[in-house]
Amino acid sequence: MDEAMNEERLEAIAALPKVELHLHIEGAAPPSFVRGLASEKRTDLSRIFRPDGSYDFRGFVPFLETYEAATSVIKGPEDYARLTRAVLEEQAANGVLYTETFISPDFCGGGDVDAWTDHVAAIRETADAAERDLGVTLRGIVTCVRHFGPDRARKSARCAAETAGDWIVGFGMGGDENAGEQKDFAWAFDCAREAGLRLTTHAGEWRGPAEVRAAxxxxxVERIGHGVRAIEDPALVDKLVDKGIVLEVCPGSNVALGVYSDLARHPVERLRAAGVTVTVSTDDPPFFHTTMRDEYRALARTHGWDEAAFADLARTSLNAAFCDAATKDRIAKTLEDTCPRT
Known part of the structure; x- marks a missing residue:
């Protein structure tokens, strides 16, 4: 295939409809959005930006620090409503039909249930409007922040339980994987489970396969954020397949943060070939200079995935989504109309 034809095919792949399950709402904030809020609030955040205007960090812990600094100016329901619109406009531009986004009570009201409820209402109202205007559907997964500790995770779980339903559909955990152990947060996850929420957690990004097993x-949990280092333990890979555990894989994020040196060494294809249920997401796209279109192009270019493979990926991702059956049926109809069958 000549280069022109190859690029044409890559663009066709990038244009396919998509489903994204692993997106942090603050981490999806465009740098221009954060700079604008900082200016409005007379807050100097110049330290977190490079001269070209992009986010500035080197390594995972500095990334978390930059993330939390950016989030410091996103305060109150109105700010989160504006952020939601900006994020969903970007999702629509990338052909994403359905998104699940992580939302933390630690950032949305400081763990106070009433403040949290106000934030959720504002985000949901904006999401509903964006669905009408842009055709992209959003659902929320409440997250606790691991390096904030188990006690604050309990507050997050209580907030999640108060708003569980057809829009808040899951509970999970992000943050620094090297802080504490998965089992330290069992109470929070039990609380969320009892409220009817479905469960995911970050694991197997910085720590090895034992962390995935602990999750x-x-x-x-039925889904794991990242989980890629499971590839280092063949027995664990078999366990993931046998139990139907879904991995929310974020290849561009893993390469940008140095988990793997490049996409060719990333295990997403090996996991997929082994029968693990794999989805693809962007994590914190402007931080990692990626989009869902970019992820599709990169996987097609590096691993040779074709249109049918990506169509199957979208269907697999929708099947793994935490939303209700009616929402899945509606999104599935669009996928059936637009995605090739193998």
């Missing part, structure tokens, strides 16, 4: 055995 499954200690928290009882």
């Amino acid at each position: 499954i055995e200690d928290l009882g």
Whole structure:
């Protein structure tokens, strides 16, 4: 295939409809959005930006520090409503039909249930309007922040339980994987489970396969954020397949942060070939200079995935989504109309 034809095919792949399950709402804030808020609030955040205007960090812990600094100016329901619109406009531009986004009570009201409820209402109202205007559907997964500790995670779980329903559909955990153990947060996950929420947690990004195993055995999750280092333990890979555990893989994020040196060394294809249920997401796209279109192009270019593979990926991702059956049926109809069958 000549280069022109190859690029044409890559663009066709990038234009396919998509489903994204691993997106942090603050981490999806465009740098221009954060700079604008900082200016409005007379807050100097120049330290977190490079001269070209992009976010500035080197490594995972500095990334978390930059993330939290950016989030410091996103305060109150109105700011989160504006952020939601900006994020969903970007999702629509990338052909994403359905998104699940992580939202933390630690950032949305400081763990206070009433403040949290106000934030959720503002985000949901904006999401509903964006669905009408842009055709992209959003649902929320409440997250606790691991390096904030188990006590604050309990507050987040209580907030999640208060707003569980057809829009808040899951509970999970992000933050620094090297802080504490998965089992330290079992109470929070049990609370969310009892409220009817479905469960995911970040694991197997910075710590090895034992962390993925702990997420499954200690928290009882059905999805795992990242989880890529499971590839280092063949028995664990078999466990993921046998139990139907879904990995929310974020290849561009893993390469940008140095988990893997490049996409060719990333295990997403090996996991997929082994029968693990794999989805693809962007994590914190402007931080990692990626989009869903970019992820599709990169995977097609590096691993040779074709249109049918990406169509199957979208269907697999929708099947793994935490939303209700009616929402899945509606999104599935669009996928059936637009995605090739193998």
